[in-house]
Amino acid sequence: MQDTIISASGVTKKFGDFTAVNDVSFEVQRGEILAFLGPNGAGKTTTIKMLTTLLKPTSGHVSLDGHDPAHEQSAARRTFGIVFQDPSLDDELTAMENMQLHAVLYSVPSDIRKTRIEELLRFVDLWDRKDSLVKEFSGGMKRRLEIARSLLHHPKVLFLDEPTIGLDPQTRNHLWDYVQKLNREEGITVFLTTHYMEEAEKVAGRIAIIDHGKIMTIGSSEELKKQTTTATLEEAFLALTGNAIREEGASSADTMRQHRAMWGRGGRR
């Protein structure tokens, strides 16, 4: 009956002395929506990177639709679509060109390429802007384009790493409705991370609360509330992770963005 599509057992990832993910184990069933909820620096993105072949675990084993992302990379990569936490579009290309590039990389047959790109761009309300360069887009428009792009090859698993950051409530609702529809109608498994409790509660069947690289608990929102004897998911979350504010070092990417903002496009030389 149970049909596991994502599994992690005893997964640890260390960067030097720092342990980003510490002995994490979980399973996601086919067709399920699982939310990873956790403070900044809890290990959410690192977990996603290990599942999506971008990082190799220091120890432990992950599996994606029967493939090991650390070793059978191509097979694993064919199974998923991903919206990264930070932008991953080519600013110098148009929305259409970004979509086409993705379609080629994922060998979407050319006869369905055109209709599917149109359908998705219409869905995210960017069809009118298809020939505009992405660098002219607002943050929300870029996000919508990335979401459309991640769905282009009809993945079995969709990873959404804080996909709604910077989106207005309208777009956010629109996005989650669509994700739920995809999940219902196409049976796509969704693995998402978010900071927003109400999103996790509304969308996800099960929620994993992760902190300091460890999964504190995993279960439905009802179960989490019962377990912590709290009334709301937010209280449950705080009961499990404490009130301390987390610090996260500025990555070199942030520094670079500042440089670019300062120097404009000339910084590219």
Added chain:
Amino acid sequence: MATIYILWLRQLKRYSRSKSRMIGSLGQPLLFLLALGYGFGPIFEKAGQGNYVQFIAPGVIAMSILFTAVFSGIEIIWDRQFGFLKETLVAPVSRTAIMLGRTLGGATVALFQGCIIFVITIIAGFRPETWAAIPMAFVFMALIALLFTALGTAIACVLEDMQGFPIIMNFLVMPLFFLSGALFPLKDLPGPIAIITRLDPLSYGVDGLHGALTGTLQFSYPVDIAVLGIISMVLLAIGSWLFSRIQV
């Protein structure tokens, strides 16, 4: 194959849309051509070496290709910083194909930039020895473009951000240029510098260009082509290995 093509096309589109970059990278070769070409001209002539603009033009063409090529290769760092690299890294295609597409795209851009400079040198008074040797000159321009884009790509794979960029410029790209025979003849150089210039791969590219455009060869076509070709292949292999190991 489709992967290589689409990433090649991407490099070309990015280049054609970046007018400031196109114009900006003309400045330096132009300065060398005019300031050195005409400034040192009289001395060069007195030393019995002939017309300096004639001598320096192939070197300036090589220089523009060298700089554009290394920059194109190093563009991977920008993609890493601004996120697009991840999109290609999670795609179900071989990383070698991604790396090849980018490198060929960058090399095409560098070759094109070299052609623009070629035209400019002719406007500035440079005259190739024989127009029939132009195809040979293109072979060398393409080889220089390929070799140094592959070098830039390989370097970019091990750099996290642009912090190391000035080091690359000052300790690699500039020496490659100044020690290549682009500015002075390699003939009759004193011992150590003669050895160093022979270790510089660009020397063989500049030599080939000199041979094709001005009819004076220090080495020989087969040696020049073999050295450039072999080093390009080695750098492509190293780059592709490094690229396949990138984790973000």
